[in-house]
């Protein structure tokens with residue numbers, strides 16, 4: 001479990017993390033989600049003792065990271081895909097990390113197999129594709145078989161297979177009771193991977209919920225397509241400010257239900273090709289949330 005209590009970090013007059021209180025439970029995959037510069041990496045660095053909080057605390061298993069005696073056995077982290085020495089082979093980098101932290105060369109072989117970089121392990125890490133570099137970083141995080149894992153943007157640069165692989169790996173870790181915290185600025189990834197979503201905007205906690213609870217309070221939208229250009233014009237006029245154009249003949253409607261949209265179209269003489277209610281996805285909920293970062297939204301489980 002990771003506990004952030006009133007965590008604040010300022011750099012000069014810039015507040016990177018602003019009074020964040022949140023618990024990241026074990027046995028779950030939790031995503032820190034937020035736009036670039038929201039404060040996700042800073043939170044991870046504070047948890048890992050790489051930076052000191054201005055105020056508040058970040059605890060892993062009830063202790064500050066800097067108080068842990070054998071931290072890599074308890075907490076694994078992968079913050080930067082290019083953290084390994086570019087001219088050293090991936091294997092050599094992992095062996096050095098293992099030696100320094102008291103892990104066996106056999107464990108290095110195991111993690112290399114597990115992340116599937118056997119074919120490139122002898123090559124300089126600097127020659128790896130971003131996907132391979134991500135796998136190498138994840139291998140480093142796994143070395144100590146830790147109960148808590150932090151991964152900063154772990155699927156950045158991975159192809160669809162790679163994303164599936166990370167998802168399966170994180171699910172397995174959570175299933176084994178580990179605490180898994182990843183960060184992402186891509187809502188689509190998070191929707192696929194995480195059990196819990198912690199949304200951060202300008203350093204502040206905006207939401208902490210399951211993906212389902214996060215979207216539950218959101219109003220559905222209606223997608224409507226006109227049969228022809230003339231109908232599209234009539235329809236656009238009939239729906240006014242409720243409608244937003246999303247395609248050549250297509251509108252997205254907020255604040256009216258499908259029956260009302262259908263009636264308005266009929267009155268206006270517009271012929272429809274399609275009319276459907278869309279349950280709001282995580283993306284819709286997320287966009288609304290970060291659009292107005294000044295509003296504090298607490299979503300409970």
Ligand SMILES: Nc1ncnc2c1ncn2[C@@H]1O[C@H](COP(=O)(O)OP(=O)(O)OP(=O)(O)O)[C@@H](O)[C@H]1O
Pocket residue numbers: 011014015016034035036037038039040041042043185
């Ligand atoms: N060492 C530092 N010195 C000064 N400002 C910093 C430092 N580290 C981060 N910041 C600032 O703190 C804010 C949060 O940055 P952070 O990197 O944590 O965001 P992020 O959510 O991880 O974004 P990204 O997705 O771009 O990595 C930003 O405004 C950033 O410029």
